[in-house]
Amino acid sequence: MISPDWKALPSLTALRAFDATARHGGYAGAARALNVTHAAVAQQVRGLEAELGVALAVRDGRTVRLTEAGQRLAAALAEGFTAIAGGIEAARTEGATRPLRIVARPFLVDRVIMPNLAQFWKRHPGTEISILPRREIGGLAPGSFDLAIPSANAGTVPDLPGCTSRVIATVPAVAIAAPDLVAREGTDLTRLPWLWHEEDMHVKLELMAEAGLPVAELRQVRIGSPNLQAEAVRQGLGVALFNARIAQTEIDAGEVVALPLPKTLNVVYHAVLPNGPRHPLAEPFVGWLSALI
Numbered sequence: 001m002i003s004p005d006w007k008a009l010p011s012l013t014a015l016r017a018f019d020a021t022a023r024h025g026g027y028a029g030a031a032r033a034l035n036v037t038h039a040a041v042a043q044q045v046r047g048l049e050a051e052l053g054v055a056l057a058v059r060d061g062r063t064v065r066l067t068e069a070g071q072r073l074a075a076a077l078a079e080g081f082t083a084i085a086g087g088i089e090a091a092r093t094e095g096a097t098r099p100l101r102i103v104a105r106p107f108l109v110d111r112v113i114m115p116n117l118a119q120f121w122k123r124h125p126g127t128e129i130s131i132l133p134r135r136e137i138g139g140l141a142p143g144s145f146d147l148a149i150p151s152a153n154a155g156t157v158p159d160l161p162g163c164t165s166r167v168i169a170t171v172p173a174v175a176i177a178a179p180d181l182v183a184r185e186g187t188d189l190t191r192l193p194w195l196w197h198e199e200d201m202h203v204k205l206e207l208m209a210e211a212g213l214p215v216a217e218l219r220q221v222r223i224g225s226p227n228l229q230a231e232a233v234r235q236g237l238g239v240a241l242f243n244a245r246i247a248q249t250e251i252d253a254g255e256v257v258a259l260p261l262p263k264t265l266n267v268v269y270h271a272v273l274p275n276g277p278r279h280p281l282a283e284p285f286v287g288w289l290s291a292l293i
Helices: 012-024 027-034 038-052 068-097 106-123 179-185 198-210 226-234 244-252 282-290
Strands: 057-060 063-066 100-104 129-133 147-149 151-153 163-177 193-196 219-222 240-243 257-259 266-274
Touching (some): 012 027, 012 057, 012 068, 100 106, 100 282, 147 282, 163 282, 179 257, 193 226, 240 244
Parallel strands (some): 100 129, 193 219
Antiparallel strands (some): 057 063, 147 266, 163 266
16 A cells, blocks of 8 residues: 655645535536635635646636546545545444453453343444453453443552553442351451452452451351352351442341441542543443442
């Protein structure tokens, strides 16, 4: 592909004015199409003629007649501008129809996004969404996602090169346990067994320390998967920290009870979006999700 010599090309404004003049048969029609004055169009065409050193259009009564050179240039511009418009429309359509790629913590995917996704689809029918459950956003390749929703303790800001992060929800955390476990062992959080899973243990340890718990003294019960944590709590295997809003359904149903923490603890959810052009549904999804968390 031969690269054009941009320095040798006339201004786009002048080319647009001439193209519109050719399409609409005169300066008046071109002025209406471009939302400028009749005189402005005429000035641009005359300037283009002076730059090229050839007459392109001559008055013929109230209209404008193209010269042979003008006809040739008009045909080339029509072909070029049509191709540009087609390419832009194709790119815009591709951006609007490609899947919205979301990265979020598995718990958020399982407990919030998937059970309520039909609501978002109802608002945005035909939307294709690709969801990658992932505990950490570090190492995500640029261009591999449209939106990431990490959670963290207060004051921690996710840092991913080439991205912008902002807080979308701040939610109290609560310790929950099965009623049977509390009945057997009481409500002292330092004496109850705590559920762990290796994949995000360090995150929970930081949150628990922030909540005033003596992490080093706690009894530990390891489970193989974080996806089993909620069920393990309901089965009475131990106590765990949960988003208070999400846990409220189980609390209201009597499946678990909330236990007070030594200090108030908030879990902060962020929206991490790549800099530059964004998927048109990224912001609507952030707004929808922030109301659910």
